[in-house]
Amino acid sequence: MEQPGKWHRAALLSDIENDDVVGVTVGEQGEHEVAIYKLGGKCYATADRCTHQTARLSDGLVIDDFIECPLHQGRFHIPTGSARSAPVSTPIRTYPTKVEDGVVYVLVEDLRFE
Numbered sequence: 001m002e003q004p005g006k007w008h009r010a011a012l013l014s015d016i017e018n019d020d021v022v023g024v025t026v027g028e029q030g031e032h033e034v035a036i037y038k039l040g041g042k043c044y045a046t047a048d049r050c051t052h053q054t055a056r057l058s059d060g061l062v063i064d065d066f067i068e069c070p071l072h073q074g075r076f077h078i079p080t081g082s083a084r085s086a087p088v089s090t091p092i093r094t095y096p097t098k099v100e101d102g103v104v105y106v107l108v109e110d111l112r113f114e
Contacts, residue, residue: 005109010045011036013102021067023048023058024106032108034095037078039065043097044078045106051083051090 008026016022016038026032033048035058046067048058055071062068066075066084074088081094096107 005107007098007105007107008032009103010034010097010106011104013038013043013099013104016043016104019062021058021060021062023056026106027108032106034106034108035067036097036104036106037062037067039078043099043104045095045097045104046076046078046081047093049092050074050076050088051092052088057092 010024010026011022016036018038021035021037024034024036026034035046035048037044048056050057050069052074053071055069057067059070060068065078067078068075072087075085076092077084081092083089083091098105
């Protein structure tokens with residue numbers, strides 16, 4: 001079954017270090033701030049804003065499969081988006097990813113209301 005949304009070119013795989021994160025903006029109007037991670041050679045994507053006080057997670061520190069917010073050091077589990085340590089308690093959104101010809105794509109839902 002086809003997933004709703006559209007695949008957007010997000011980054012070159014070679015631009016993301018292993019066990020690191022980069023911030024990108026995707027969408028027809030640049031409406032989605034996304035953090036792209038490469039963990040053990042696999043790519044993941046989450047919202048780039050912390051749910052606690054909106055700091056950019058792409059400015060944070062990747063520790064194993066967690067991203068630590070640079071503002072108050074709350075941690076999120078990258079593959080699931082779950083909030084794992086105070087002060088964060090609300091999960092972050094995750095997005096499906098795929099890699100084709102060295103390019104990372106992120107699937108985002110269309111936010112327009114029909």
